[in-house]
Amino acid sequence: MNKEYVLEIEDLTVEYVVEGEVTQAVTDLNLKVEAGTTVGLVGETGAGKTTTALAALRLVPDPPGTIRSGRILVCGQDIMKLSQKQLYNVRGQDISMIFQDPMTSLNPVETVGDQITESIMLHEKLKRPQAWEKALEMLELVGIPRTRAMEYPHQFSGGMRQRVVIAIALACNPKMLIADEPTTALDVTIQAQVLDMMKKLRDQFNMGMILITHDLGIVAEICDEVAVMYAGRIVEMGTLDEVFNHTRHPYTEGLFNSLPNIKNREAKLQPIPGLMPDPTDLPVGCAFAPRCRYATEACKAAQPAAHHFSDTHFAACTAYEDPSFRIERSKDRE
Amino acid sequence: MSKNKKEVQDINRKATGEKAKGRSQGAEVWYRMRKNKGAMVGLVVVVLLILLAVFSDVIFDYSKQIAGINTKARLLPPSWEHPFGTDGKGRDLFVRVLYGTKYSLTIGVVATLISTLIAVPIGALAGYYGGFFENVVMRIMDMLSAVPFILMGIVVVSALGANMMNLIIALGIVGIPKICRMTRAAVLTVKNQEYIESARIIGLKERDIIIKHVLPNCLSPIIVSITLQVATVIISASSLSFLGLGVPAPSPEWGALLSAGRDELRQHANLTLFPGLAIMITVLALNLMGDGLRDAMDPKLRK
Secondary structure, eight states: OOOOEEEEEEEEEEEEEETTEEEEEEEEEEEEEETTOEEEEEOOTTSSHHHHHHHHTTOOOTTTEEEEEEEEEETTEETTSOOHHHHHHHHHHTEEEEOSOTTTSSOTTSOHHHHHHHHHHHHSOOOHHHHHHHHHHHHHHTTOOGGGGGSOGGGSOHHHHHHHHHHHHHTTOOSEEEEESTTTTSOHHHHHHHHHHHHHHHHHHTOEEEEEESOHHHHHHHOSEEEEEETTEEEEEEEHHHHHHSOOSHHHHHHHHTSOOSSOTTSOOOOOSSOOOOTTSOOSSOTTGGGOTTOOHHHHHSOOOEEESSSSOEEEOGGGGSTTOOOHHHHHHO | OHHHHHHHHHHHHHHHTOOOTTOOHHHHHHHHHHTOHHHHHHHHHHHHHHHHHHHHHHHSOIIIIISOOOGGGTTOOOOSSSTTOBOTTSOBHHHHHHHHHHHHHHHHHHHHHHHHHHHHHHHHHHHHHOHHHHHHHHHHHHHHHHSOHHHHHHHHHHHHOSSHHHHHHHHHHHHHHHHHHHHHHHHHHHHTSHHHHHHHHTTOOHHHIIIIIIHHHHHHHHHHHHHHHHHHHHHHHHHHHHTTOSSOTTSOOHHHHHHHHGGGTTTOTHHHHHHHHHHHHHHHHHHHHHHHHHHHHOGGGOO
């Protein structure tokens, strides 16, 4: 059976030019999202996750950002070639996005019902009363009583606002949803509720989803595939099981090691030493090499090639030129 | 069970007098404004003045009470019959000052309206799009604000003739830079909010984003500066009338009344005192109201 991809990103490179300095935010990124599945995009702050997401909507702030090269297909349409008018139609209808902070992503002077209605009326040929009715249904779908549609965002709690944001994003049944750290601003119990709801809605609408986060726990809960980003590149990608249980890339290993160990509560955390390289001055070789405990001279000389371990799993690491190489984490497992 | 809960909530709400739920922004502003005594005094005075201005032709007989000359009653001191005294042509100053409200308020409101209609769209576009356009617009505004209002008044009035309409146009132009800058500053703070980005993501057009999301969120500073601008314009108009550049005689514009009373300042100070007081009270009321509005609309003060 042919897989239906709702988002395909090929060789995407995004740069920011600020005062003559070129920042490579995303380099040669490839990513595909199938309908009905979730891809987790994991990485440190500044790794290029949000830029990738904005590029998918062609909303990278320009200036200073430019999409240098690459092809982005949303439901088969190359959005780099669409006119402004077509773009307005694609946004919201085919692809939508929700932001990290529900406190600021709702217009404070408009009722939540109006804000959902607005989104519906943009893309569907509905009269206002019908659109309003549909907005109320969307509210109920995300678990907010329809009687609250006339209220303003400041009358809602954080978790409820995020639900409203989700209702707006999903109002026109987009085929692709990008969630940029949707639960970071929420407390843990509300996080679980919102995640559950997103999962349910994904299955209900058969949406493709990208979940941007730095919380590996959330990834484990909701994602089918995981892409680990570092300094603008995907360094490891695979199914949830492959990345979590058969970790290959030293950076991914570092991420797992820096989590608290629930079995051995006295164990010290093992943070990854050092900081991410300055994105205006990326090294010639592997960007992670300066912080990597397995690094050799070869790592610093050239960009690591992707080594495939299965159809779905690869890691960009020079060390795998030696077929017997294994990182510590997978040594324990095998 | 849930019904019970709702009943309890209703009872609680009634008990605490809480009505905050579902209160629109306008209602909330009104609620907070009502607690500010100064602002309410200002508001009441402004409303009275507006009523006076609107109905002045109904209350007073222009040709008789305002313009009619009565040489027998020249320069009378204040008395019960003439609370502010009479002027050099025997006209009752009290009536003339009250009638003058019409001119001052009309000039203030219309000139501010002109500035607002021009300045808000330009300021909003400049703030939203930025770049070269913004630079050009803001430099033009700098140039405009570098011209003193008296000079601008003299230029416009001497080019077009001394009447009320030209005075209004001159003051309208003078008011543009201030409101334009205000609007731009407000737009700059709003345009990078995430809800603007969200609006883009659902596919809203830039034009609609400005109208539906940016401007409504900039409204409070704009409204406040408009209120204060009306006061400024009234003072400016009086100054220009004082110089003879405004409303021609015998119309009792306050500035013109001041100017007419100047000759009798030593013997009959009441002729300058009362028009001056009228200007002061009006401006004070507008300022109090504007400040109150600002406080009531400031989201930071919201609970």
